[in-house]
Amino acid sequence: MWVSVSSGQRHIEFPFDSKSSAPIIPNQPAPPLTEMYVYEVESSNCGVENTVGVSTTGCDHGGSMLRARVLEIGYGSSRIAWMGGGTLPGSALVSSNMVCDDGFGGLVIPCSADQTVVGWFLEYNLDGNQNGFFRYQNTSTNSPFNTMSVQISIL
Known part of the structure; x- marks a missing residue:
């Protein structure tokens, strides 16, 4: 099933396998990681490119600004990112936002106080x-x- 995530002006869709994902049960231990996507690459040369489900970007990215955005479903505690074979410093993570269950089978960013972080x-x-x-x-x-x-x- 495809799930939509809305974040301000941005609307993201990605394949979500509800059968492989841990069930959403409020007030229970955090669910394990079940899904992970590099869903966007953005650069000053190409703008934003949706990369869900692809192994190579379609645009020749580069320029002064280059960003990669990851969506992970579940909770993890050992984040590591690499670019060009080198480990990125912790400071390369410039944004980390919670993704929540919207109560209707979808996901939403930002979360409200009554939603479950997934x-x-x-x-x-x-x-x-x-x-x-x-x-x-x-x-x-x-x-x-x-x-x-x-x-x-990233090309």
Whole structure:
């Protein structure tokens, strides 16, 4: 099923497998990581490119500004990001926003006080890179403590 996430002016759609995702149960331990996407790459040369489901960008990104945005469903506690083979410093994570269940089978950003947090929406600053592999990895906070990763070749 495709799920829409609305964040201010931005509207994101991505494939969401509700069968593989942990059930949403308020007041229970945090769900493990179940899904992860590099869903956008943005640069001063190309603007915003939706990258859900692709392994390589379609645009020749670069310029003075380069960003990669990751959507992860579940809770993790060991974030690591790489660009061009090198580990990015913690300061490269410029935005981390909660993703919540909207109560109707969809996801929403920002969350309201009565919604359940089901994941995270992350933005990495890749300025200074013109191209290369961006990779993101995280390990679940709770059982089964699985590690998931996602990568994209940025042209």
